[in-house]
Amino acid sequence: MAPGPTPVPEKVLLRMADTLMHHRTPQFKAVLKDVNLKLKKLFRTENPVVILASSGTGAMETSVVNLLSNGDKALVINGGKFGERFGEIARTYGIETVDYDVVWGEPADPNEIERLLKENPGIRAVYSTLAETSTGVVNDIKAIGSVVVKTEAVLVVDAISGLTADEFFPDEWNVDVVVCGSQKGLMLPPGLSFLSVSAKAQKLVERSDLPKYYFDLKEAIKAHAKDDTPWTPGISLIMGLDAVLDMLLEEGVENVVKRHAYLANLTRQAVKAMGLELVAAVPSNAVTAVKVPEGIDGGALIKKMRDEQGITIAGGQASLKGKIFRLGHLGYMDAYNTIATLAALEVVLTQLGFDVELGKGVAKAQEILVREGEQVCLSKS
């Protein structure tokens, strides 16, 4: 029940366990062609979506070393651990960053971004997260996009956690590059990452002079146009991706997002009923970050949940370590997975001495289920 890696559907596990295809064959290219088309539908974009064999950080690096050139500046929105990573990568490659430090737990303010863009000429790219997994905040990408589109800069959005969970229309919202990974809303094991690349971004890719080889986006785009990859692709994961895309597109992206919104709301209502406080001012549908109550040992809470109750949730990262815990409701799970987690949470909080009425959070979730008539879940057929 952590915000990724998320559970993998059984039929996807079995597809990945099928006989391995060789990747330089027309048979595999046919799979890749189909996957490439379906990825565009899931990403809701007309731009090509390239697939890399790496975890999400590799795609983040790809978006830095291929869009920027020596002397360029980058505007980085630091609202959590993953926002900060873009800045670290950019500075590694000698790029000057303009850092917009957002209070962790708050969303970025589009007006502040507009101001920073005006004050700092030479910014070629703005890096934001959709859902900042470390705090559970979702940013207003639509508003940020409407600011960035008026400038020469491109907008890069890390949607690693948010894709499929939060509303997201990259083309309508003027997002140039969407960065994603396989192990969150895509319900796959980690090992693949993704980048969609707009025409405006492709122009920057053409002129970029930062060094890269494995993560050379020009090569990846060229190969993508021929339903190929520059290096050996993650064949088994791509077969799983093919199966996942069929499941998600059959449900419909809009319904997938609705399902996540429903589970997120249920979780938030239940947690608040237990007397706990949320971290995020504007919460994502992917993950609910909750403050560890005063006097309770946050590390012990995570450990007892996992080792005694058998439920893996996530702790806080960096400055939030020990102070928050995070409940994922992302991908292949339903209301009863969440109810089980809430029940375990009540058990462990009680053991740790927090005053919670057993069954209070669970009952709140049940009330929502009673009201809705039936739970909204991904078909397990």
Add this chain to the structure above:
Amino acid sequence: MAPGPTPVPEKVLLRMADTLMHHRTPQFKAVLKDVNLKLKKLFRTENPVVILASSGTGAMETSVVNLLSNGDKALVINGGKFGERFGEIARTYGIETVDYDVVWGEPADPNEIERLLKENPGIRAVYSTLAETSTGVVNDIKAIGSVVVKTEAVLVVDAISGLTADEFFPDEWNVDVVVCGSQKGLMLPPGLSFLSVSAKAQKLVERSDLPKYYFDLKEAIKAHAKDDTPWTPGISLIMGLDAVLDMLLEEGVENVVKRHAYLANLTRQAVKAMGLELVAAVPSNAVTAVKVPEGIDGGALIKKMRDEQGITIAGGQASLKGKIFRLGHLGYMDAYNTIATLAALEVVLTQLGFDVELGKGVAKAQEILVREGEQVCLSKS
């Protein structure tokens, strides 16, 4: 029957299809600790072997951007497509390369390497392949190591195809960095790569000033010491790796190499009996490269093998395209897979008008099986 990606054993496929663990848990760290110990045994090294989530080219890039610094030179042995890749990567990062161009099909001459090292001060690293997959040649790494160890340079060996197939003792042979991938002798899908790093190499890593982030080896070594990874690891592939390592170590590395030597010899004898000519002067046990006979269409041969006979073999790459074909005998396959391939090859060559006596190559392989008493194969239990 291509030289990778190779077939994945069924029990490994099933292990990868098991419930996904979260990677930041003591439970996964226990797996990683065990895998790290077993990897050292398989690699026959006392040096740490780090695991990356990328295909082999990512590990090649890692060995360039972490060992070298601005102003360093690298000696690159160009004896095929994969040897050349090291040079391309180095030049991408502004490193001056000293190129030793070996005739494709010939092994590198250690005396020439010694001469080049003397003539070009400032060479910090020598890049070689163990088995050059594109030509089927195996290099004399022991002799190369005895030359490089006398200098300040480190020796980096791409063992992506050769590991488990060819004799290879990195520590005894003074190899500083072994680069490997998952989809060849390790019998896994592509998506993991590996680097072992000697103390001499770790000193270069400490001083390296080339830019890197995802492929930062210092971070990977630091995490490895704590049975961790800097970024989200390829969890499902690592579970498969755990199963593969048990299979290979139970058989014993020496026996695994012997098994490959046996299959390679059988293939070479059979191919020669069919009147065909080998490409490699000193052939690897991983792959047999064969010259396409005069007047036969190499592309058609590969295509008919795959689309009509259902057996995927590999063609030539770069300058050898259309001129050679390559038969893999690497990983999870036995003499009867090879015999089936030889039979199909005789069928297709006959269809294409080459004068071969049907059954001639097959009979040669059978003779060897008769003489040996029983076939040497990996237990499928």
